[in-house]
Amino acid sequence: MNLFREIWQSIVRRDPLSTDKGKSELVFLNVWLHIHPAKVKKENMKFRHSFYLGFITFFLFLILVTTGIVLMVYYRPYPSAAYQDMKDLEFVVFMGPFLRGMHRWAAHGMVVCVFLHMCRVFYTGSYKKPRQFNWVVGVFLFLLTLGLSFTGYLLPWDQLAYWAITVGSNIGSYAPLVGGQLREWLLGGHSVGEAALIRFYVLHVAVLPAAMILFTIVHFWRVRKDGGLSRPIWKLQDPKPAQLVTIGAPAAAAAPLQTVPASSTKTYGLMEVVTGKPIFETVTPEEEEDTVFSYPYAFVREAVALMITVTGIMMMSLFFHAPLEELANPAKTPNPAKAPWYFLGLQELVSHSAMLGGVVAPALMVLALLAIPYIDRNPSRRPNDRKWAIWLFTFFVVVNLVLIVVGTFFRGPGWALVPPWVHVTAGAE
């Protein structure tokens, strides 16, 4: 009995969870949990502040990694085999359709959730100082999500995949000077073929996930280092921006901090050696009242978010199978050939002007997204103080959504405007 106890204690070295020390140690003695603070502000955890969109996005990513690895077992990335492997997943692999469904719906869900997460961060002004750079990291994560979804789109090697990627990569080629080169580099040729499939595969299962993981680590790290989750807007009592205060330090106007010569007989902690103000928001005594231990307060909420995400995706996969069209046929162009839905806004723009829609608009949009925290100099996070920013952002969101909806549902053969309730059968001739 003693041996078991010894083994257990060699693994879990914290005090019992009934004690405050135990609750803290659970977090910071555990490599997986220590990304959390030991204590969190109660209000920050409110659902109506963050909607847990960042968590849900991350959980979807976990689902994608898990199902993706299993799918890799059944998939061979060359044209003559890829489509047959899809059929095998559908017909003979145990729970194959369920597996593929989960991967597909989680992928679509992730694009949606990243977008919603960005909206939430914008509307709560959470990209403002000191979180500017984490917004930039977030934009890169958004682009990586699109990249992962786009590269994964080709892998089933059916007509849907083939032509969506053909159209999607054509949009990219409108960029001046580099566009054609970029497309050729991505496809390994002038059209989507064998070379494109293996390149997309490598990007999809190795390069982009690795980049995604690295950026996610930075993103999470910065959330902590920038002072944890932002305060909900209803908690912003002070119209001034979050103030940088150092507990116990002399006020700025007072005498500068004294530097005490190091003693050779004393061991110093980092905090004792480094001088200067901390860069992140610190907790005032009033706020301290408002905090609770992460265990179980934060963890149970995250666990509920995780289970809602997982069960939601499972239910989708149980009732709706991922689509699989005919074998890719370069000689047979569907009319209309459409890019993946999240690029249909772009395709809609391209249909009006290749240069404007395919190059200028997306480039400006990405640049504007990246620059938001540096353009918006208004320090206040209160909605009433930033009406312009909110209107402008809402305008762009609505325009993008309208374009995507039009591209998805209102475009028929020859990219003609056709309402979705008019059934059109594209002629085979």
Place this chain on the structure above:
Amino acid sequence: MERRLQQLFFGLSILALVLIVAAAYQANTPTWKNYQRNFHQLEAQGEPNEVTKAAVLATPPEIHQVMLTGLQRVDRCTTCHLGVEDPTMKNAPEPFRFHAGLGSHVPSKFGCTICHGGQGLATDKDGAHGKVDFWPNPLLSKDYVRASCGRCHKEGEVPGVPELTEGRHLFETQGCRGCHKLNGVGGSIGPDLTAEGANHRAPEWLERHFLAPNVISAGSAMPNFHFTKEQARELTYYMLSLTSEDMGTYYSSVRSIPGPAFGRQLFIEKNCITCHNVGGVGLKSGPDLQGVTKKHSTEWLDEQLVNPELVYPGSSMPEYDLEPNARKALVAYLEVATPEDVQLILSNKTRALTPQDVAIEAGKQNFSRFGCVGCHGTELQGGVANPNAQGGEVPSLLHLSDDYTKDEVLAVIRNGRVPPLDNPNGPPPPLYMPSWKHVLSDEDINRIGDYLWSKQQVKKDSW
């Protein structure tokens, strides 16, 4: 609140478990397992021995599949159609019934979809029968399934399928190649038909199309050939068989497995003797073929048969669009061909051919091979409707000599011609004479000229 959240987490975890179990259940109860259970019960019915009976009933369910690397497919049809190779299942209900009359075409070697169509990879009924979205190749109906024989039986007579034999004959004699390419040989006015069967058009559509091309696809330039219903069906059979799939030597028909007998038949069919001779027997416009297999390698001869012009620039030998196995057979025959044998072949013709006859005969062959007959008719009678061309139809070629010299006619063949318009403001007529100078050699064109002149009906009463 905290309590409620913990309960919610617990509830959701249970739900996740339930969903996984549901998905596993869904995956574990495919319909094919029911079919297999029913089949084993059927098998067990006639089984007197209790032990064997129990063993049959306890057969674990499993997917049966035929991997056909030579046909580039995997057929799982026998997962449900369990009795196809079991004669005792002759009177069993579908899907277990024995497939009679297969001969050597056993499913374990040929699969099912190569003839029947459908989706071999699928393991549910609708999917396997191809009656689902995004599977372009549904089961062929009983009326047309025999068309698939032509996928392997590519040359000569197809045993048991006269429609196919006749369809091919119609294709070669009605001048279809004038407008349509097949395996790289033919015109380019109409669509390439090399893989027409792979388009998976409905057979009924094809049949109606042959009866009235213009009605079925509006604006088609294809003239109405006034085919009979039977002819339309024969051509439909032929079209369905053209999939351009590589069947591999194993699946090529027995008849075309290279052998001198089949080669001899081809030698007669393709009228090689109208140009060539063997040891002096035959005609002299082409080289003597005796000992040709000793002079040249098999590869050289094969290449020569594929593309004569490539091997002998300026060669007037036409391309014959022969299958690899047919070419092998022909070469095999040339190895054993003797003057006596060729004499025998010649003596079966009604009379010996003079060099003049040869040119005319070759011209006639060109005239049908290159599709002139498509518009001008097999008897040069013309008459195919061509709206807004002078006369409203393709002219007859029987009275050319009244208005043209032979050289003028040869020039028209070489350079092509747009027919004069009936109404100068109307739309251009759909049919026109294409330029043939890049398709045919001068010698071929001259022979067509010889043929045309041999058919001219001089208007005697005009003087």
